[in-house]
Amino acid sequence: MANRSDTKTRILDAAEKLFAERGFSETSLRLITSKAEVNLASVNYHFGSKKELIRAVLARYLDVFMPAAADAIVAVRQENANASLDAIFSTLVAPLLDLNQLRAEGTTTFLQLLGRGYIESQGHLRWFITTHYGEYLSLFVNAVAESAPHIPPAEMFWRLHFTLGTVVFTMASADALTEIAEADFGEHNDIEAVIRKVIPYLSAGVSVPLTKDVI
Amino acid sequence: MANRSDTKTRILDAAEKLFAERGFSETSLRLITSKAEVNLASVNYHFGSKKELIRAVLARYLDVFMPAAADAIVAVRQENANASLDAIFSTLVAPLLDLNQLRAEGTTTFLQLLGRGYIESQGHLRWFITTHYGEYLSLFVNAVAESAPHIPPAEMFWRLHFTLGTVVFTMASADALTEIAEADFGEHNDIEAVIRKVIPYLSAGVSVPLTKDVI
DNA sequence: GTCTATACGTCGATAGAC
DNA sequence: GTCTATCGACGTATAGAC
Numbered sequence: 001m002a003n004r005s006d007t008k009t010r011i012l013d014a015a016e017k018l019f020a021e022r023g024f025s026e027t028s029l030r031l032i033t034s035k036a037e038v039n040l041a042s043v044n045y046h047f048g049s050k051k052e053l054i055r056a057v058l059a060r061y062l063d064v065f066m067p068a069a070a071d072a073i074v075a076v077r078q079e080n081a082n083a084s085l086d087a088i089f090s091t092l093v094a095p096l097l098d099l100n101q102l103r104a105e106g107t108t109t110f111l112q113l114l115g116r117g118y119i120e121s122q123g124h125l126r127w128f129i130t131t132h133y134g135e136y137l138s139l140f141v142n143a144v145a146e147s148a149p150h151i152p153p154a155e156m157f158w159r160l161h162f163t164l165g166t167v168v169f170t171m172a173s174a175d176a177l178t179e180i181a182e183a184d185f186g187e188h189n190d191i192e193a194v195i196r197k198v199i200p201y202l203s204a205g206v207s208v209p210l211t212k213d214v215i
Numbered sequence: 216m217a218n219r220s221d222t223k224t225r226i227l228d229a230a231e232k233l234f235a236e237r238g239f240s241e242t243s244l245r246l247i248t249s250k251a252e253v254n255l256a257s258v259n260y261h262f263g264s265k266k267e268l269i270r271a272v273l274a275r276y277l278d279v280f281m282p283a284a285a286d287a288i289v290a291v292r293q294e295n296a297n298a299s300l301d302a303i304f305s306t307l308v309a310p311l312l313d314l315n316q317l318r319a320e321g322t323t324t325f326l327q328l329l330g331r332g333y334i335e336s337q338g339h340l341r342w343f344i345t346t347h348y349g350e351y352l353s354l355f356v357n358a359v360a361e362s363a364p365h366i367p368p369a370e371m372f373w374r375l376h377f378t379l380g381t382v383v384f385t386m387a388s389a390d391a392l393t394e395i396a397e398a399d400f401g402e403h404n405d406i407e408a409v410i411r412k413v414i415p416y417l418s419a420g421v422s423v424p425l426t427k428d429v430i
Numbered sequence: 431g432t433c434t435a436t437a438c439g440t441c442g443a444t445a446g447a448c
Numbered sequence: 449g450t451c452t453a454t455c456g457a458c459g460t461a462t463a464g465a466c
Contacts, residue, residue, distance in 0.1 A: 041436095041461085119384070153400065165383065169381075170376065205417065244441080256443085257449080
């Protein structure tokens with residue numbers, strides 16, 4: 001068959017699109033393989049299981065995004081050792097938008113996959129990301145912590161997870177929210193606009209001074 | 216059989232516990248009915264489907280929490296018409312903790328169910344909550360909006376959804392986060408401590424002044 | 431090595447007897 | 449209301465063809 005890429009890539013391409021559109025649990029292997037025009041069993045041959053296919057789909061993006069994001073953060077901190085929290089978060093915008101060159105709708109797809117992945121999977125994806133990309137995450141966490149030195153480590157732990165929740169939930173439902181915002185407020189937002197909206201929210205929350213325990 | 220409540224309640228009690236512990240998709244109807252010691256088909260007889268069972272489990276809490284939360288917000292705004300955002304959010308703490316009187320571990324269970332529910336279900340629970348409890352939600356949204364009058368409605372829409380993401384994600388993974396915080400920082404947090412940690416984060420994010428579009 | 435046909439166990443759901 | 453039996457769809461595993 002002409003113009004037929006190899007089975008593994010065909011599965012990844014079909015799975016990526018369907019996962020981003022419909023979520024993981026709502027996308028069956030039978031749907032993926034029929035859309036990719038490959039046999040059902042080939043998923044297990046090439047990837048072992050559905051969970052590993054999900055990880056492989058995400059890895060195609062993370063392998064590009066994580067090093068690029070790390071480079072950008074290192075660069076901004078070399079220019080300005082006292083970079084603000086907003087500056088640290090904003091540093092991620094360019095690497096995110098660059099994913100559109102990797103694949104059509106790359107940024108949106110990646111953020112939806114990441115959001116859905118963190119949300120739908122209990123642990124296996126969290127584990128995958130922290131073990132495979134832990135060095136990049138640490139670099140980011142350290143940059144944030146040093147930009148808000150008045151927040152003790154234990155408190156910063158919580159605030160970074162609050163931040164993760166905001167990002168993950170927002171990106172998983174970005175399509176729906178954008179549609180509602182358009183209908184209710186006549187406001188058109190692309191994925192970059194949503195990213196730029198969330199950054200000040202996150203910066204403010206992460207860096208807000210601790211309230212006194214005793215009043 | 217002595218001390219055997221009716222089938223419907225037995226199903227709800229078993230389902231609530233299992234859903235909160237393991238999540239919805241990881242909890243099969245067969246597990247619920249065997250633990251509740253009722254027949255598998257009785258779930259569909261009494262509730263129609265698994266989705267409707269999920270809604271019924273949440274409704275038992277929402278029917279108590281929503282009116283109590285609304286009363287608390289009305290009360291605090293009568294005392295102080297210019298109540299701060301922190302005050303509005305803090306108003307919800309007492310109604311949440313009161314759920315411990317409704318059922319053992321009620322607060323934790325409710326927040327886990329709410330978090331998991333919003334996260335695992337795409338739309339059907341969002342729809343259920345907004346249609347059945349919309350009046351209470353509006354009251355809360357209005358109170359927040361009036362406590363941050365410098366934020367335009369369209370921007371407030373986004374920030375409230377960022378907030379929803381933080382809450383939902385944090386509460387769905389509160390158990391795991393509490394364990395990590397204990398292991399890494401020797402910090403013991405109950406559900407109230409987590410709630411009180413998240414409020415300043417949310418207030419700061421919701422009320423942060425808009426950044427200039429043009430620099 | 432790659433791919434395919436086929437089957438296994440579990441799932442939510444349902445029809446029909448009692 | 450409650451039960452048994454069964455359905456189609458699911459993820460997964462494997463024997464065997466190319």
